[in-house]
Amino acid sequence: MTETKPLILISNDDGISAPGLRVLVEEMMTLGEVIVVAPDKPQSAMGHAITVTAPLRLKRSYIFKDVVAYECSGTPADCVKLALDKVCDRRPNIMVSGINHGPNYSINVIYSGTMSAAVEAAVDGVQAIGFSLCDYSNEADFSHTREYIRKIVSNILEQPLPYGTLLNVNFPKTDTIKGIRICRQASAKYSENFMQREDPSGNTYYWMTGKFINMEADDNDTDLWAVDNDYISIVPTKFDLTSHGVIQHLKLMF
């Protein structure tokens, strides 16, 4: 009897040529059969955007040796939808996203294309994990993430998560990792400060900048604390956004 290798679907938001994606592909090839469907251009901060009013294109890519890969004209969420409907000939055992160049901890989770790709898979009932490294550089060193990624994916393949939950994994930049911490999402926000400039025609334009503000700096059970203290953070993440604790309060108001 031949054992079927697990099918692992991979996407990201930095685009098919991103170094972080390549690391993830290499590591997943040690664990199963890999299919890649990734955006044909960078799609950072695309949140959970999907393309409903325009057609999507899918093009075979040969940038990974011995891997079926496609580049897609859409968003990260589009990539996963299209992969599940048109590319995969069987249900993936797991979908992994990343490795993102830059953190997706705390409130970044709602802006993250990396996480939205993973959420998309999870909504469809596929096990899913988003991986991010706290280093925006295109030359980022991912070597310290490799063994942990294998371990985390292997664990979830062995012990799948209940429907409705996926993982948001963030790696600190340091290569002296202290271990893994299971965390909650830190409460934080950006204090916006748009740069205001004039273009050569004298018209005003704005560039988004923002200062990240951790509103729970004293708490040691958050993803922000973990990564700041050289731990890998794993946050079990869900897409039921109901604030259940407020339902009773509202029932009295309406």
Added chain:
Amino acid sequence: MTETKPLILISNDDGISAPGLRVLVEEMMTLGEVIVVAPDKPQSAMGHAITVTAPLRLKRSYIFKDVVAYECSGTPADCVKLALDKVCDRRPNIMVSGINHGPNYSINVIYSGTMSAAVEAAVDGVQAIGFSLCDYSNEADFSHTREYIRKIVSNILEQPLPYGTLLNVNFPKTDTIKGIRICRQASAKYSENFMQREDPSGNTYYWMTGKFINMEADDNDTDLWAVDNDYISIVPTKFDLTSHGVIQHLKLMF
């Protein structure tokens, strides 16, 4: 002593010319001082996308009589960020989004630009409500939503929500509304089925279509049930995506 009227910030994802936005502006003018910052083009299904790699434009709009309004080149979330940083000269008392042409109940909340605008305000600590009507038509009849919108916004202005929570309000298409139901987000998903076609050059393209599947059709405490049964659904919605119930389970695994 003159009483300052509440400042009400309005945005949407269907764009500044959408009929649903006009209804919301008219109703909010009865409750306070209104500022509109809305996308200059439709931005449906943009999720929580933000624009970090391109400049944003803001242009004064005169389509609403006696209202300060701007159209913005960015996403709904961009509109709110820019409004709070550059347009409003004081903190809004509330931010309202919509009225969306089409439902944002259940899993639609994660794709919705309408809701992402409201979430953006809520993350920044501003009271926020997203309004949607279950009718995609540009000619949709919003008249039955007016009195309820005034009531819901007035209630929240009087009794603000705790930080971390906003409201997701969906109106049924019917004008024989039975009342308001405080609900949880129904578990549902889209069964994707991309239409596959060939363009005039013989190249394949894909159009997203999808069948909406309610996975909790028997439960009467969900937003889907409410709207299907002619109630207005209000779901208290949060942006802490932590699946708190799974943390202990994961601690045993890692």
